[in-house]
Amino acid sequence: MAWFAMIRLSNVTKSFADGPAQVDVLRGVNLSVDAGEVVGILGPSGSGKSTLLHLIAGIEGPSSGQIEVNGVSLDGMDRTALARFRRDNIGLVFQSYHLLPDVTALENVEVPLRLAGAPSSQIRAQALESLGRVGLRDRAGRLPEALSGGERQRVAIARALVRRPPILLADEPTGALDSEAGAAALDLLLQLNEEAGAALLIVTHESSVVERCGRVVRLRDGRVDS
Numbered sequence: 577m578a579w580f581a582m583i584r585l586s587n588v589t590k591s592f593a594d595g596p597a598q599v600d601v602l603r604g605v606n607l608s609v610d611a612g613e614v615v616g617i618l619g620p621s622g623s624g625k626s627t628l629l630h631l632i633a634g635i636e637g638p639s640s641g642q643i644e645v646n647g648v649s650l651d652g653m654d655r656t657a658l659a660r661f662r663r664d665n666i667g668l669v670f671q672s673y674h675l676l677p678d679v680t681a682l683e684n685v686e687v688p689l690r691l692a693g694a695p696s697s698q699i700r701a702q703a704l705e706s707l708g709r710v711g712l713r714d715r716a717g718r719l720p721e722a723l724s725g726g727e728r729q730r731v732a733i734a735r736a737l738v739r740r741p742p743i744l745l746a747d748e749p750t751g752a753l754d755s756e757a758g759a760a761a762l763d764l765l766l767q768l769n770e771e772a773g774a775a776l777l778i779v780t781h782e783s784s785v786v787e788r789c790g791r792v793v794r795l796r797d798g799r800v801d802s
Contacts, residue, residue: 581644582743582775583609583632588641590627590798601627603798605641611742612773614766616786619795625779628795629745632777633666634658646742663691667736667774669765671748673728675720681731682707682716688739706738707731710764726757733764744768744776750785762788 590602602624609615617625630636631643634650643650646665653661662668675684685703694702707713710730720728729749736744746765750758762778762785769776778785786792794801 581608582611582613582646583607583777584642584644585628585631586642586644588631588643589639590624590631590636591639601798602631602638605795605798605800607793607800609775609777611775612769614769614776614788614790615778616789616792617777617779617795618781618786618792619801623795624798625795626747629747629777629779632743633668633745634662663688664739665741665743667739667741667744669729669732669736669744669746669749671751673720673732675728675731675735677720680717680719681712681723681727681734684720684731685735685738688735692739702738703734706734709737710734724757726753726760729753729757729761730764733761737764737768740768740772740774742772742774744774746776746778748779748781750780750782755784758782759784 585605585607588602588605592599592601605628617628619625631638632645634653648661650658682703685706686699689699689702704713704716707716710733712727712730712734715723715727723731744765749765750761753761765776766788768774778789780786
């Protein structure tokens with residue numbers, strides 16, 4: 577399989593207003609990530625790690641600079657176009673899971689398929705298959721509150737993987753889990769990376785996660801330190 581740049585940031589900055597002051601979160605970041613790469617994003621609190629993922633996903637826009645994802649420039653896209661692009665290209669996994677509390681594990685995994693307009697005859701089967709891949713097919717009918725933290729994170733991963741996106745962005749995906757559940761969650765993310773050649777970016781503080789990344793990018797004071 578031929579690798580190519582799935583993510584490219586050129587001199588990207590991001591600033592926020594804090595009353596009359598301006599807070600510069602990212603300051604001229606340049607970064608390229610190839611298809612198939614596993615990149616760990618490290619840095620102290622406030623260094624811009626989560627903001628970097630949000631920019632790549634199109635959840636937030638840069639203050640300046642260029643962002644290209646899967647060969648498409650995000651510059652000038654409106655919110656609807658960005659949401660559609662994110663739906664079709666990016667799987668998101670967060671430490672806090674972000675599951676819908678009032679629907680079952682299966683229905684949570686079905687959400688990306690329904691948003692994409694997948695045929696109703698395929699939605700349930702694909703969602704069950706994705707839950708099966710994370711070992712939770714027998715928990716399909718349970719609400720998130722009835723699942724353990726590790727199980728909720730696996731549901732979140734199943735939801736992120738259900739459409740087999742070319743890019744996976746994981747923000748502290750093992751931070752709220754014990755060591756065994758965290759290792760299992762990381763295994764699942766790395767499995768898709770290997771099977772589908774997905775680019776995988778992981779924000780983490782954990783050395784056990786860093787050791788399994790092919791490359792590490794360190795952020796400090798909003799800049800790529802190394």
